[in-house]
Amino acid sequence: MLRKLLSHAAIYGLAAQVPRLAGVLALPIITRYLTTTDYGVAGVVAAYVSALGILQSLGLSVVMVNSFARYPTRYRWVWRQLHGFTLLWSVVYGLVLGAVLYWAIPDNAAGNRWLIVALYALPAMFFNGVGLFGGLYFQMQQRPLPIALNSFVAGALVVALNIYTIAHLRLGYMGWFYSNFAGGALSFLIYGYMMYRHEQMWPILRFKWHRIRQSLHVSLPVVPHHFSFFLLDTSDRLVLDALRVPVSRIGLYNIASSFGQYFSAASSAIVQAAGPLYMRLYAASADREAALQARQLTFSLQVLYLAGTSLLGLWMREIFTLLIKNEELQAAYPLAIIILMGYNYKPMYLAVINQLVYREKSKALWKISTVAGASNVALNFIFVPLFGMEAAAFTTFAALMYMGYAGYLLKEYRQIRQVDYLPWLWLPVNVVALLGVYFLADVDMMVKLSISAVLIMAVLFYLYKKKNID
Incomplete structure (x- = not known):
């Protein structure tokens, strides 16, 4: 059992960790051009994004996991309806996220306020939902290679852009924001191609409301639970x-x-x-x-x-x-x-x-x-x-x-x-x-x-x- 877990973790992890390792190794390059203020601005913005992040999925991953385990022959129909609902909800969520960020961005970054809002609100509205859906689908299928491929390619782009924008263009904290936006867009393209072209897991936008209500009845109690990860990991800032x-x-x-x-x-x-x-x-x-x-x-x-x-x-x-x-x-x-x-x-x-x-x-x-x-x-x-x-x-x-x-x-x-x-x-x-x-x-x-x-x-x-x- 442990061997199987570690073998799958190696596939998930090696591809994902190569860019992360490269990111850590890039620290000696980029920290020469960063200040504690840069880290402070990035930390505060990331904290607000994390605080609202759980609202994007509304805890529906719990319903998806349970339906996969309990209904192996018809879970795809359940997932496609939930995916359609979350895509529509993401538009509302992105508007809320943008409004909160506009208010919360520190004065040190006031000159870039609207740009920062766009770099985070637009991916929330159009990119993130597909990534959440695709990642969970391949995880439950115990097919780690698609997840590893996405992590490696998108992560490598983020690291390369971090070095370019921070060390070469000297953009400070904005370098992180530009890089994360580009990585999110690439991840959206990869998962979108895999899920829609290969797996035919198209969202059902004319979903059945009684299915959504039943699902939210199970998932919404999980939202405070998932919100706790923000309270533990990033609320300190x-x-x-x-x-x-x-x-x-x-x-x-x-x-x-x-x-x-x-x-x-x-x-x-x-x-x-x-x-x-x-x-x-x-x-x-x-x-x-x-x-x-x-x-x-x-x-x-x-x-x-x-x-x-x-x-x-x-x-x-x-x-x-x-x-x-x-x-x-x-x-x-x-x-x-x-x-x-x-x-x-x-x-x-x-x-x-x-x-x-x-x-x-x-x-x-x-x-x-x-x-x-x-x-x-x-x-x-x-x-x-x-x-x-x-x-x-x-x-x-x-x-x-x-x-x-x-x-x-x-x-x-x-x-x-x-x-x-x-x-x-x-x-x-x-x-x-x-x-x-x-x-x-x-x-x-x-x-x-x-x-x-x-x-x-x-x-x-x-x-x-x-x-x-x-």
Whole structure:
């Protein structure tokens, strides 16, 4: 089972991560021409786009996933109707996004206000819906190659344009905005050709309203759950902005949090590959062996996540020195360690959330995600004025840990639980890993090499012992 997941993740990931790796390697080139203000403007705009992003799909991906699993012979008809509805809704959503951005863009970028609005609102209206539809379709089909191709081609274009617009044309934060627009347009063309020409998955615009109402009844309770990812990943920048933290300081926090998001994006290949496997195992709910396989899959993923984040966190100071050619930005590496280690929540979160979704207990999701996100925002408003911007990193870590483990305490989960996932053991391990990496980040390089070697050997031994898991 783990081998299959990792093989699919490799296909999802390798093509997608080559452009991302190129983007990381481009940092020494572009950071010479960027300031903390550039990072601050980009961070605030991205935060508002993320805040509204969940409204584009209205949570309907949950309905699509469930219909795929439950109705293998007629899911295409359901998907095409939902696709038609979301395309029409995207026009309304794009207008709302443009209005919010016009109001929210920082004064530092006031001269480019209308241009920024257009670069984000137009893709939301005409591009993004096709990408969401196509990506989910190929994911559930367990056909990672089309997703990988799109990620590679569009990602490579974005990286190349980032270098050209920032390092050559010296456009600052506008370089990111132009590049993202171009990447979104290319992704639209690729997925549009695949879905409409090859798969014949044309949208049904004359959809049945009773189908849409039934679908929204299931999907809308998921919207607060998905909104929580914004509250956890990017709301910090909006809180800092609301607290009148200077844009340059927000930029410093933005560069730190970006490394956690790099890891999250890189590991998204595992999440994409894991979804269908979890659903297949949960569909065999009468088989206890399938439940044990799902648990072992989760444990193996947790080990891989802990090892990956710990190694990156241990060497974060050196990574910043190598990649960030700006001494002011380099000072953010301790914050990057804290935020990065928070993303170890994901494997345990996936295990519980996939079970709740499959059992159609989506109304319980807000108790995990919405509470985690709202707590993160509330704690930021309390502690940032008292302890400064650094407090936002610690509150994010705490909220992510809640996200990963709170679901195991829910009554709705305990009613469907088949095996014990040992959350009381894994949570302390996550906290100890953060403390260990944070305090070892400044030790001698030879000590780091020794620790890294021991950690890698331990993980390889664990995977070797579990290699016969199917």
